[in-house]
Amino acid sequence: MDTTTLLSAAARGDQAAWEALVERYASLLWSIARAYRLSEADAADVVQTVWLKLVENLGRIKDPERLPGWLGTTTRHECLRQLRRVERERPADDHVWQSEPAPGEAVDAALLLNERDATLWRALAALPEHCRRLLRALMATPPPSYAAVSAALDMPIGSIGPTRQRCLGRLRERAGAAGLGTEDRA
Template structure:
């Protein structure tokens, strides 16, 4: 039935869009736990946007991280929740274009094509499992550690002054706190590898 076939993808799209809106509104209301779910929901789409512009795998990851960094900076100024996915996609695309322009400006042309380092299905499965385990381990940490590590993970070279302002933490305490949080994260990941939790 043509109508039923058309309705299913539309329903799935509507459900995802509604979920993004709900997560965004809860995040903006102060529920920082929703950030991980929003990232998990939209990052695959942003990855595809970056790759479609011609970026390799590593550069695509950088472009997506920059998009999330800008989102975190602008979250209180985004007034249309239904536009969040489009805003992130456009930001990713612009960052990809900027990176490509910079590469063209700074790389010498040697007449050789750079090999595409696309992940195989097996590599993608391993990467996805590793990411799932990583963020599950982050979720076992204190709220303070989770917030700090999220910023460190998704903001490209954040300054300690920015971290201090964003997290309400003294500049001198950021390094030691980050070290303690990473040590706790390593312990959680080790426990996971040893079968301590799933």
């Protein structure tokens, strides 16, 4: 069923249509929320807020086929709003990249892991915008469909795989230049 039909039916109260919309686009919303490195609870709040905004605007969506873009934009705005809220509430001595080691885990291992993660995030941040957006969208668990990524990023489906490969190559180069060897890559 196409998005126009699903939106129209959901606006009339069709629960099955609403569930189909959620199933179709949930991974897209989660991939965007996770790309902003929100906690699981904050990401869940963002996703829930986006669904609520869609419910509030079901009858006002002018171009239903552009719904993935609307959902993506709304999710990004909510993520930024959530990050500002979290930043206001964060204690002054809290460090973004530091995490507590798991019980029994050596502090050295936790520090090395944090350092590796920080280096990878810096390498990702140095990539061109289109690469950052694509790789973040594809990092979701479970990964979104190429159709959802295509709609959200306004990118032809056939170019997602090759672009992903080029972007990963650039990420490897930048990570290698920053001191991460091939043995550090998963």
